Amino acid sequence: MELIRLEGIDFAYPERPHVFKGLDFSLKKGDRLGILGPNGAGKSTLFLIAMGLLKPGAGSVSLFGKPMLAEKDFQGMRTRLGYCFQDPDDQLFSATVLEDVAFGPLNQGKDKAEVRRLVDNTLKTLGLDGFGPRVTYHLSGGERRLVSLATVLAMQPEALLLDEPTAGLDQETEARLESVLMSSQLSWAIISHDREFLQRTCNTLLHLKNGVLTSLGEGSARAGVV
Amino acid sequence: MHLETFAHGDSLIHALDPRAKLLAALLFSVVVGISTTSSVLWAGLCLAVVLLLAAKLPWLALLKRALAVNAFVVFLWLVLPWRLEVGPGLAWNLVFDPRGLHLAGAVTIKANAIIMILIALLGTCPINNLFHALAHLHAPRKLVHLFLFFYRYLHVLHREYHRLNLAMRARGFRPGNNAHTYRTYAQLAGMVLVKSYDRAERVYQAMLCRGFSGEYWLLDHFAWKRRDSMFLSTFVMLMAGLAALGIWGSPWN
Numbered sequence: 374m375e376l377i378r379l380e381g382i383d384f385a386y387p388e389r390p391h392v393f394k395g396l397d398f399s400l401k402k403g404d405r406l407g408i409l410g411p412n413g414a415g416k417s418t419l420f421l422i423a424m425g426l427l428k429p430g431a432g433s434v435s436l437f438g439k440p441m442l443a444e445k446d447f448q449g450m451r452t453r454l455g456y457c458f459q460d461p462d463d464q465l466f467s468a469t470v471l472e473d474v475a476f477g478p479l480n481q482g483k484d485k486a487e488v489r490r491l492v493d494n495t496l497k498t499l500g501l502d503g504f505g506p507r508v509t510y511h512l513s514g515g516e517r518r519l520v521s522l523a524t525v526l527a528m529q530p531e532a533l534l535l536d537e538p539t540a541g542l543d544q545e546t547e548a549r550l551e552s553v554l555m556s557s558q559l560s561w562a563i564i565s566h567d568r569e570f571l572q573r574t575c576n577t578l579l580h581l582k583n584g585v586l587t588s589l590g591e592g593s594a595r596a597g598v599v
Numbered sequence: 600m601h602l603e604t605f606a607h608g609d610s611l612i613h614a615l616d617p618r619a620k621l622l623a624a625l626l627f628s629v630v631v632g633i634s635t636t637s638s639v640l641w642a643g644l645c646l647a648v649v650l651l652l653a654a655k656l657p658w659l660a661l662l663k664r665a666l667a668v669n670a671f672v673v674f675l676w677l678v679l680p681w682r683l684e685v686g687p688g689l690a691w692n693l694v695f696d697p698r699g700l701h702l703a704g705a706v707t708i709k710a711n712a713i714i715m716i717l718i719a720l721l722g723t724c725p726i727n728n729l730f731h732a733l734a735h736l737h738a739p740r741k742l743v744h745l746f747l748f749f750y751r752y753l754h755v756l757h758r759e760y761h762r763l764n765l766a767m768r769a770r771g772f773r774p775g776n777n778a779h780t781y782r783t784y785a786q787l788a789g790m791v792l793v794k795s796y797d798r799a800e801r802v803y804q805a806m807l808c809r810g811f812s813g814e815y816w817l818l819d820h821f822a823w824k825r826r827d828s829m830f831l832s833t834f835v836m837l838m839a840g841l842a843a844l845g846i847w848g849s850p851w852n
Binding site: 421424426448451452454456458460462463464466467468469471472475476477479480481485488489508509510524525528 | 726727730747748750751752754755798801802804805806807808809810811812814816818819
């Protein structure tokens with residue numbers, strides 16, 4: 374099944390040259406895409422368009438096989454894709470870790486008891502037991518990154534869109550992040566400058582430059598995803 | 600940046616439910632704030648001092664707060680006793696009016712009483728609990744959101760400001776009383792503003808990605824105890840007493 378499909382996307386920021394002209398992109402179930410590319414190539418823009426947060430000048434976006442024509446169409450779909458922003462300070466807006474991780478599942482309409490269970494499990498998976506009552510702005514950079522991953526994992530999405538998930542992480546935290554990802558059954562697209570990380574965690578590497586996506590071949594991760 | 604100087608402690612006041620403290624502080628501010636009766640103001644000040652003592656807060660930090668507030672009050676003492684009298688032909692002179700001194704005295708007592716109550720009752724709650732209390736008391740949702748985001752991103756903006764400031768100093772910037780300094784600070788302020796605008800947009804997008812549709816959820820609920828009922832009912836009675844005193848008592852002079 375095709376989770377994300379972008380077709381013929383044109384996009385430009387106001388008074389700047391085109392970022393994309395006729396770009397196609399697709400994320401299928403089982404895909405683990407690693408996206409490399411120079412700064413300003415439009416890697417984050419690609420994710421923002423897929424999530425319906427930026428409106429392309431031309432082209433079409435489909436999520437889970439359904440065409441997304443208006444904001445309303447996107448609203449129900451967004452929590453099925455776990456988009457983790459580049460800066461955890463953008464992601465974590467609540468006062469406590471518990472509230473922030475619970476925010477997505479509560480928006481999905483789950484009841485409070487279930488949400489608590491989900492939050493506990495998610496934090497445990499990430500090695501963040503007991504972080505619930507911690508205050509988000511007093512967390513360290515690495516902890517903040519892991520918690521922001523928890524906020525999207527708690528929604529039990531069908532795919533992850535991760536923007537620079539390893540930026541600013543020490544080796545130990547990066548290894549923890551990697552093992553959490555690799556032990557999941559999720560599909561994903563990851564933006565990163567860390568080619569080795571992408572090679573370990575992805576099965577296809579893509580290069581985005583001058584608005585064109587080219588395949589760089591296969592990564593080593595060939596997880597048993599259905 | 601640490602804004603919760605008084606929030607943690609083991610006094611009875613610290614243990615009270617934030618909702619009870621919020622309501623009590625609100626009531627006190629209104630009753631004392633609008634009163635012009637001397638006995639009400641003095642009684643209010645005494646009550647504030649008693650609660651402040653009960654909260655067992657560090658004296659030095661309290662003194663600093665008191666000085667900060669009273670720095671503004673000094674201006675009132677300097678300005679209020681003078682009245683401008685304009686005579687015929689636009690001749691004017693400043694006239695000393697002792698009633699101004701009385702007014703300044705009243706404002707001084709009010710300001711100190713209210714600040715002390717706010718420190719004793721609101722300062723002793725962690726700020727997160729305060730906006731939860733507001734939400735539980737059904738304050739307008741927008742107000743609660745505003746309060747929450749303000750506090751959450753104050754830290755981020757402060758960090759951003761601090762980083763920019765360090766970067767400036769790393770390039771040899773030394774503030775002085777000159778145009779270069781003012782221009783630089785204006786740019787710094789502008790930059791923090793622009794960054795916060797961009798930040799707000801990204802935060803909103805990240806919230807949309809998690810299915811935000813205007814609802815702020817509360818998972819935790821405070822446990823209202825008997826002592827909270829006792830505190831609040833006693834406080835309401837005291838305030839009713841003060842209000843009665845304000846209506847029938849002698850005015851401030």
